[in-house]
Amino acid sequence: MKHALRKYIAPCGSALFMVVSTMAALVVLVTAMYMSVVSSGRVQIASFNQEQAYVASTSIADNLKGYLNNGVSAAMQSKLLDLNVGDKMSTNGNDFASLVEGGTREDSELGAYTVTITRLKDEKQGDSTMAIYDVAVTASTNGVVETTHLYLMTQKETTTPPSMITRFFTATGYIPNDVVVGDGVYTSEMYFDSEYTVFSDIKGESNSDLTLKGSIICAGSAVFSRGKTTVQCQDTQAWYIGKNLTFKNTQPTSIDLKGKGGNANDIKNEPEHGLIVVGGDLTMTTLNWPNIGNNGKFTDVYVLGDAYIAKTNFHGNLYVNGDVYFMSGDDNKVEGYLYLNGECKNYTGVSNGHFSNTKIVKWSGWTATGDCQRAPAKTPADVGKLLTSKIGGSTYLKWQIDMSGFIMEDENTPKKENITFYNGNEDVANNKYVHYINKDCVIGEIKSKGNHVSSLAIVIDTGNKGDTRTIQLSNNDGSEFSWCPSTVEHARMNIVTIGDGTLVVDVPEGVRYQSTHQEFFGHIGWYYLLGGKVTTTDAGTHDYFDRSGLQYVNKSYIEGVLKETIHETYFDGSKNSCTTCKYTETTVDGKTVYKCTNPDHYDTYSTKPETCVCAGYVDTGSVTAYAASHGIDMTYEGKSQMPNVNIWVESCSESADIQFGVGSDGKGLQNNLFFGYVYAPYMTYVDLSCGENTGGGVRMVGGLIVSDYVISGYYEFIYARPSMSVDSIGITTGDPLRPTGSREWRHYGV
Ligand SMILES: [Zn+2]
Ligand SMILES: [Zn+2]
Known part of the structure; x- marks a missing residue:
């Protein structure tokens, strides 16, 4: 009879409504059987009583399952979801008060019962992680005690990437x-x-x-x-x-x-x-x-x-x-x-x-x-x-690269953008020191011969606010990509973005990104603020990035500029103390949220922040004031350039290899400056001192999202935020990536 009933109660581990309706039928069924058994003699009654404890136990478990599924028990669901693996939640005898509002302590027709729910280890079901619970129900009727176990499985709450x-x-x-x-x-x-x-x-x-x-x-x-x-x-x-x-x-x-x-x-x-x-x-x-x-x-x-x-x-x-x-x-x-x-x-x-x-x-x-x-x-x-x-959460998503703007050589192969500078002393009139990119493309070879000037530049136009420029890299220096490969004979490289959009630099599988000594990679606004100039040379005939005044080594100078222009960023000395951020109520997607009155500070908060939470924003007003007081021209080809850190060098490959802090010889890199982010959830970021006690400065302004670190911070890392929310750039739309190792050690967090 146990098995017959069991089958009737929960056919095929059915969904909510099935459970509820079979429960209703069950009550009738049990009542009817009780009546018939009572009239049929002592031995049978004892036997039935044992069944009754069993039936009570399983039906309570099913009832609980139905309750969890009925859509009005959010508090109960979140109680369960808040349990950590190994944690238990238990009733107090018949008291379902902790589980179900309005529960009572009275024994019912079902007998006395206790429910203990234990969160077991998560299970993978396809691509989803399921939370698993053991619901143990012990029922006691007429001195017969039965315990049954119901395994509940629920998809874990969808977690958004950590902030x-x-x-x-x-x-x-x-x-x-x-x-x-x-x-x-x-x-x-x-x-x-x-x-x-x-x-x-x-x-x-x-x-x-x-x-x-x-x-x-x-x-x-x-x-x-x-x-x-x-x-x-x-x-x-x-x-x-x-x-x-x-x-x-x-x-x-x-x-x-x-x-x-x-x-x-x-x-x-x-x-x-x-x-x-x-x-x-x-x-x-x-x-x-x-x-x-x-x-x-x-x-x-x-x-x-x-x-x-x-x-x-x-x-x-x-x-x-x-x-x-x-x-x-x-x-x-x-x-x-x-x-x-x-x-x-x-x-x-x-x-x-x-x-x-x-x-x-x-x-x-x-x-x-x-x-x-x-x-x-x-x-x-x-x-x-x-x-x-x-x-918090631990979900990181695969970057969605938009390659629709690439010019294709054939169906599968994007055409490469090859960059040739001319830097010789023989035919100066035909030299070229600046290469301009305003389309999505794959960067191929980069070369130059001669030493007429000491600074070359690649200018990448990112367009207007909200636009994304996508660049993919290819190996152009043996088995690695470099902006300044060995095919460039002499100069230092400046890779500058212009405009208010975002630059996404995709490092595909099999490509090692290798930064080089004294390389400047960032928005032209930073280049200007740090003393770089765009000028002409060769008697006014050629555009030229004059970096003779560029302070890429001097740590305190760089910090001085960033402290004045990036909101509430901390440095060695004292910190700017914010008195300007005010948070007011506003409505976004029908939800009441709080937002800073400074229009540059775009994040919203579900509760009103009590102190400034706007650290890291580039304050456009402060940049303008700084440039004015230092006589810095912030325009490029007639257009004003507001600095940002909207550059993302990304690789979601498990063998991602993006190196800003160490050379292919395993030694630290010297004085290369990067203003942006690295997104490589599977990569170890290595940063070593350059082995010489000269210089030391700032390595990076922006942020790093990598698997783990080995960092010897000879150089400084300074936090800054992109000038707009990252929702629009492909980092928040892809499929979840999966950790490669066990995460069972993780006890807190979601
Ligand atoms: Zn603010
Ligand atoms: Zn503030």
Whole structure:
């Protein structure tokens, strides 16, 4: 009978309406059978009762499935979708209140029952990732207990790509490598979706200081194991670490994420604190009397696992969901409160570990009338949600290249644009130093002989705002592409865009993109602002890019220009403090959103930002003012040129090879400047110092979206945003790409 009924309840794992209608029929059926069985004798009743527990169990599971599918249970659905793999959600006996509003605790005709839903590991169904749940229903009727399992499967919510153009560094983690950060100064948020992010010395490199000035988001674990490391924030920052945060060396000695206040009674209304959130364990045993935060300027630390500490001053509140282990007998101190769910313990072999002057209270069990007057700012569950929202989605899309504008040689082969400069001393009258491109094309060979001038230029017209110029590259220097290949004999290359559109540079499979020393690749507006000139030479006969005044080496000069023209970008010194951004309500696609009143600042926000969130925009007003006060002519062939970072060098190949920071000889590149983005979700970005202690400057202005990094930041990376939303350029329309390795380590995020 079990199987007969089962078949009747859920034919073919049917859809919603089928389930509901069969349930209605089932109630009638069971009632009828109950009547008939009651009249047929004692043995049969016992047998039926066992069936009844089974039937109750399966029908509750089906009922739940139907409820989830009926389209009005969004809260319940999101509860399930918010479960992490391995997490459980359970009823309290018959109480469906946590699952279904209006549930009761009363036993019903079905008997007493308990439901436990466990999120299992995701499954791949074709191209979709399905979330899988085990619904275990235990029913008890007349002393017979039956448990059945129903497997629920649902397509995971469609995830949009993470907000990858809101920072300089994004690691997709699509190839399972560690991110390795060596030395350098890092001013923009770092987002690393890799299992391990390691701040360590890089073998064979000079490895000087590492200075961290921005926020850090690591979906996996972060490990610090290098020499001189300084945390030097200009404004309140946060570190979000999805798994463990481990310090293996004595550095840094201070982690002050620049809280604005501390030590008040009501921490919920305190000025903003710095924030360190650790999804796993915090291990800071090798640090030597480190200060977290500063006196009265709190940096709060949240640890969802255990905390292993020795000699640590926490200037802020410390929250530990597990235990605190003392790794030495030395003193530790928490200036705020220690909210602890576990216990304080001496680690094996340690005695006398202790806190001094520290108020220790229960984190989860805190009550207003209890231990202290200060409610914890967040519960452990809040902290988990915060990690999930900060780590966010992990879907990156295949770039959709629009090749419809290419001139074709035959059906499958686009015609190549070959570029020949003339730079000889013999026939100067026929020389050519500038090549102009205003069509979509494949770049073929680039060549020049002679040394009459030292600077050549390729000018790429991107058209008007909203236009896209698409260029595909081909190998023109052995097995790589270079804007300045060995077939160019002498000069340095300037690749400048003009106009307000976007340049997409597609690097196809099998092509290595190789940047060269002292190459300038960016909008002509930057070229002008940095002292480059477009002039004529040879007695006024030839256009010529005179870069004798171009400041491509001088870091402080470049920073000075960018600080004046890019909104709220951080540098070594002080930061511009925004007083101009105001956010007002507006309606986009029928939704109420908030938008900055500065027309250059195009992003919208679902809640009103309290402080400036417009960092990275190129402020056109500031550019105009800067150019005017420095006597810079911003026009090219009579047309005003506003700088932007709308250049995207992209490859979605798993063997993508785009090199701005290292040459084909494995050595660092010198003084090449790029204003734009690299989008290569499967590529390791390598940047090495040039091995000489001369120069050092800015490497890139824009952002990097790559799988992982090995960076020794001899050069600086500065965040800037394109002048319009990326929705129009093919990065947000393609099919999802798939990570090549396991992502099971990823606990928080969507
Ligand atoms: Zn703004
Ligand atoms: Zn602002």
